Every structure is written in structure tokens, then in C-alpha cells.
Amino acid sequence: MFTFLHKYASPQYFYSWSASWQKWASIIAALLMSVGLYYSLLNSPADYQQGETVRIMYVHVPAAWLSMFGYMVMASAAIVTLIWRIKVAEIMIAQCAVIGASFTALALITGMLWGKPMWGAYWVWDARLTSELVLLFLYFGVIALSGAFDDERAGARAAAILTLVGIVNIPIIHYSVEWWNTLHQGPTVSKFDSPSAHPSMLIPLLVMALAFKAYFFAVLFKRARTELLLRERNTSWVKALLKEAV
Amino acid sequence: MRLFLFIFKRDMLLAIRRRRELANPLVFFIMVVSMFPLGVTPDHAFLAELSAGVIWVTALLAALISMDSMFRSDYGDGSLEQLLLMPGSKVVLISAKIAAHWVSIGLPLVIIAPLMSFLLFLPPQALPSLIITLLISTPILSLLGAVGVALTLSLRGGGVLSSLLTLPFYVPVLIFSTMAINAAAVNQPVSGYYALLAAFLIVSILLVPFAVVAALRVSYN
Numbered sequence: 001m002f003t004f005l006h007k008y009a010s011p012q013y014f015y016s017w018s019a020s021w022q023k024w025a026s027i028i029a030a031l032l033m034s035v036g037l038y039y040s041l042l043n044s045p046a047d048y049q050q051g052e053t054v055r056i057m058y059v060h061v062p063a064a065w066l067s068m069f070g071y072m073v074m075a076s077a078a079i080v081t082l083i084w085r086i087k088v089a090e091i092m093i094a095q096c097a098v099i100g101a102s103f104t105a106l107a108l109i110t111g112m113l114w115g116k117p118m119w120g121a122y123w124v125w126d127a128r129l130t131s132e133l134v135l136l137f138l139y140f141g142v143i144a145l146s147g148a149f150d151d152e153r154a155g156a157r158a159a160a161i162l163t164l165v166g167i168v169n170i171p172i173i174h175y176s177v178e179w180w181n182t183l184h185q186g187p188t189v190s191k192f193d194s195p196s197a198h199p200s201m202l203i204p205l206l207v208m209a210l211a212f213k214a215y216f217f218a219v220l221f222k223r224a225r226t227e228l229l230l231r232e233r234n235t236s237w238v239k240a241l242l243k244e245a246v
Numbered sequence: 247m248r249l250f251l252f253i254f255k256r257d258m259l260l261a262i263r264r265r266r267e268l269a270n271p272l273v274f275f276i277m278v279v280s281m282f283p284l285g286v287t288p289d290h291a292f293l294a295e296l297s298a299g300v301i302w303v304t305a306l307l308a309a310l311i312s313m314d315s316m317f318r319s320d321y322g323d324g325s326l327e328q329l330l331l332m333p334g335s336k337v338v339l340i341s342a343k344i345a346a347h348w349v350s351i352g353l354p355l356v357i358i359a360p361l362m363s364f365l366l367f368l369p370p371q372a373l374p375s376l377i378i379t380l381l382i383s384t385p386i387l388s389l390l391g392a393v394g395v396a397l398t399l400s401l402r403g404g405g406v407l408s409s410l411l412t413l414p415f416y417v418p419v420l421i422f423s424t425m426a427i428n429a430a431a432v433n434q435p436v437s438g439y440y441a442l443l444a445a446f447l448i449v450s451i452l453l454v455p456f457a458v459v460a461a462l463r464v465s466y467n
Contacts, residue, residue: 082460137414145411148401157464158397162411165393165457169415172446176418180425 009086011228012237022221025214032211039204047201053117058205060110062212063103067135070100070216074142075167078160088224090156091231093163094146095223099216101139108132127177134173138166152231249334250342257346271312272354278304279362290367297366298427301376304362305355306416309384310409313391316347317462321399327466337455340462344385344392344455352384368431375430379423382443389454390415396461418446 007013040058047054074096080089111129112122123129142159149155232238261268282300283293320326329339359380363373394412398404426439 134414134417137410141411141414144407145397148398148404148407151467154400154464154467158461161393161457161461161464162397165415168449168453169418172418173414176421180421 005084006086009084009088011087011232011235014088015225015228015237015241018221018225022218022225025218025221029211029214029218032207032214036204036207036211040208044204045198045200050118053114054201056110056114057201058208060107060114061205062209063110064107064132065209066212066216067100067104067107067132069213070096070103071135071138071163071167071170073216073220074100075163078163081156081160082164085153085157087153087231088228090153090160091224091227092220093156093159094143095220095227097139097142097146097159098223099219101136101143103212103216104132104136104139108136125181127179127181130177130180131174134177135170138170142166247338249332250338250345253329253339253342254346257343258350261346261350267315268350268354271308271351272358274311275304275308275355275358275362278307279365282366294367294369294431297363297368298372298376298424298431300366301359301362301368302379302420302424302427305359305380305384306387306413306420308355309352309387309391310412312351313388313395313408313412314405315351316343316388316392317395317399318405321465326462330462330466336459336462340392340455340458341451344388344458347392348385348388352388356380356384368427371433372427372431375427375436378440379426379443382440382447383419383423386419386443386447386450387416389450392458393454393461396458396465399462399465400467419443422446 008017036058041055044055044058046052074093077089077092077096080086081093108129111132115124116122142162145162146155146159149158229238229241279300282296286296287293317326320329330336332339356377359376360373363376368376391408391412393415394408395404397411398408401407422439422442426436426443429436429439
């Protein structure tokens with residue numbers, strides 16, 4: 001099994017098979033995004049209390065989910081990096097961090113835009129906002145650390161250790177701010193047996209969430225492939241590839 | 247255990263030989279705390295309400311700026327590399343270094359904290375909880391700070407980066423400690439917060455040295 005893993009994770013193989021993955025992830029993201037946006041922006045009911053501003057949720061909630069999902073992917077890449085020292089996984093860490101930080105920022109910004117009409121303020125020191133902000137800081141730390149080393153591979157391993165320390169701490173940080181102060185509404189989707197969101201809102205939301213996930217992988221593969229070419233620019237397979245392209 | 251005591255004694259001896267450096271975080275602590283009444287207001291009631299948070303945030307910063315001394319000079323003169331090459335458990339070695347760092351930096355902060363509480367008019371009934379939270383939590387600060395320092399050891403200007411990496415991990419400590427002090431100020435039960443902090447401390451003692459050893463390996467590459 002491990003020889004199989006090493007083969008498919010070798011930079012050259014990864015570069016060739018990830019091309020079609022990237023293509024399909026992009027296509028799925030585009031399809032789901034157009035369907036999801038149509039339903040969420042045009043063909044779903046306005047909330048009886050929040051009015052049309054409820055539509056911000058269809059971007060906000062998927063972005064917030066993705067901000068945590070991105071950290072999980074980054075942590076998986078970190079474990080692979082530390083155990084097998086696979087180059088592709090090393091590259092994934094910094095790329096996940098950049099995308100994850102962007103979506104965390106998006107979740108915070110859309111949350112602020114929604115908070116102004118709903119809570120009357122762009123920012124409140126609420127538990128979820130604060131833990132999302134701390135998550136953004138953690139992403140910044142990973143980005144800064146992985147870029148700080150002259151040796152990229154050492155940088156990736158340092159970032160991997162930081163990521164894993166973070167994954168132990170995230171639940172603690174989350175619950176500590178939860179007890180500290182909370183104003184945010186409770187989860188309305190995770191209660192699967194009886195979701196408190198109506199299907200007419202829940203379905204566009206889930207479609208959007210899947211679209212965001214597909215977009216995440218499309219961008220991740222794109223960034224990882226580009227970074228891989230840059231790092232492997234002196235190897236024979238990249239040179240052969242370039243000759244072919246010219 | 248012998249290794250632990252040996253490293254602990256060595257680091258304590260080094261710390262005592264560099265007495266002046268030891269005083270710096272304390273002076274920083276006192277100075278920053280005294281800036282708050284100047285910058286905000288000298289009003290008694292207002293400062294009393296603010297005091298737990300101010301003392302705690304300042305203690306965090308004082309601990310952060312002194313983290314560098316844990317490994318940096320040993321890294322610079324090569325003795326850390328020699329210590330790591332010694333036979334014996336590296337986890338024990340790192341734990342001893344962190345313990346020595348806490349005794350030389352964290353403990354003095356705890357000792358002068360009551361003085362700070364007078365400067366900021368902390369309600370007297372909250373003073374014991376200030377000392378207890380500092381006692382439980384400053385070792386956590388040293389432990390988590392060690393990870394940041396170890397990760398950035400081989401970098402130029404790693405000190406600032408290490409603070410950026412460490413500070414988010416300090417959030418739970420800050421929250422539980424100040425909540426405990428504020429609860430004590432209004433005579434509410436506080437033992438729950440102590441239990442949480444103690445749990446956090448135990449988990450940190452068990453896990454952090456492994457992370458530090460892994461981080462040092464990266465720094466030595």
C-alpha cells in the first residue's frame with residue numbers, strides 16, 4: 001500500500017494525475033455554484049424576520065465551514081509530511097493555509113455585513129466570531145512560518161508541527177470563547193434528525209457548501225501544481241515537460 | 247530524573263549568573279502596568295474593573311518577550327546541539343529546560359503580581375485567585391512559548407515571529423484566568439476555572455515537550 005502511495009505522491013505522477021482532478025473539481029464547482037447561487041439568491045424564500053439579508057448566509061455559512069474544513073485538510077497534509085516526508089504534502093500545507101485564511105476572512109467579512117443590519121454592529125465580541133478570528137491568526141502563523149525558512153522543506157515541516165499543535169488547541173480555544181461570551185445563534189443544520197432550517201433554505205445551503213468544497217480542491221490543486229513546478233524546476237521531468245510544451 | 251535535575255541545575259545556574267537579564271521582564275511588567283492608569287484613567291472604580299485583564303495581558307506579554315532566552319543563547323553557542331546529542335531522553339531534557347525557565351521567569355512574575363494588583367486597585371477578595379491562576383498558568387505560558395521559540399530558532403528575527411505563533415494559543419489561558427479573577431471579585435465560586443486551567447496544564451506538560459523536540463529537529467535539520 002505504501003509503495004502505491006509513494007508512487008502516486010511522487011511529484012511527477014502527482015502533476016500528471018492532478019490535472020484531470022483539477023479540471024473536474026473546477027467543473028463541479030462551476031455547476032454547483034451556478035445552481036446554488038440561482039436558488040440562494042433568486043429562488044428561495046426571504047426570512048420572515050431577517051428579510052433578504054438572510055441570503056448572505058448562503059455565502060457566509062459555507063465559507064465558515066470551509067475555514068474549518070481547510071484546517072482539517074491542512075492537518076492531514078501535516079501528518080503525511082511528518083511521517084512520510086512526501087513533497088506534495090509539504091506543498092499542500094502552505095497552499096491550504098492561504099486558501100483557508102481567505103475563506104476565514106470571507107466568513108468574517110460576510111458575517112460583519114450581516115451583523116450590521118441584524119445585530120446593529122459590524123463587530124461584536126461573540127464567541128464564534130472570536131474563535132474564527134483566532135483561527136485566522138493560526139492560519140497567518142502557518143503562512144508566516146512556512147515562508148520564513150530559506151529551505152522550503154524545513155519550512156514545511158515547521159509549519160506541519162505548528163498545524164498539529166493548533167489542531168489540539170482549536171477545540172480548547174473554541175470552547176473557552178464559547179463559555180466566555182456568546183450571542184451567535186446556535187447550530188441549525190447539524191441536527192440531522194430534525195434540522196431547524198426549512199428544506200427550501202437548507203438545500204441551497206448544502207449545494208453552496210458542496211460548491212465551495214469543490215472550489216477549494218480546484219484551487220488547491222491549481223496552486224499545488226504551480227508551486228510544484230516552481231520547486232522542481234531543476235529536475236529532468238519538468239524540463240522535459242517544458243520542452244514538450246514549447 | 248538525574249538528567250532532569252542536571253539540566254535544571256545547569257539552567258538555573260546560568261540564569262543566576264545573568265541576574266540582570268532576569269530582571270528585565272519584571273521591569274517590563276511593572277512599566278506596562280503603570281502605563282494603563284496614565285493612558286486610560288486614574289479613576290479607582292474603573293481601574294478596579296479593568297485590573298484583572300490588564301495584569302493578565304501584561305503578564306502574557308512579559309512572558310512572551312522573555313521566551314527567547316529559553317533556547318536562543320544555547321542555540322547560538324552550540325551548547326543546545328551538544329545537549330541534544332547526549333544519551334538519554336530528549337523529552338526529559340526539554341522538560342527540564344522549560345521548568346528552569348518557568349522558575350527563573352514565570353515565578354518572579356507571580357511574586358510581584360500582588361504589587362501590580364495594588365497599583366490597579368484589584369478588589370482584595372480577588373487577590374488569591376490572581377495568584378493561583380498565575381501559578382497554574384505561567385507554566386502553560388512557558389510550555390506553549392517553547393514550541394514557538396523552538397520552531398523559529400534557526401530564523402533571523404525569529405523572536406517576533408515566535409510571538410505571533412504563540413499568542414493565539416494563549417487565548418484559553420487568558421480567558422479562564424480572567425474569568426476566575428472576575429468571578430472571585432464578586433464572590434462567586436472559582437474552583438471550576440482552576441480545574442480547567444489545571445487540566446490544560448497537565449495536557450501541556452504531557453504533550454508539549456514532544457512537539458518541542460520535533461521542532462528542534464526541524465531547526466537543526
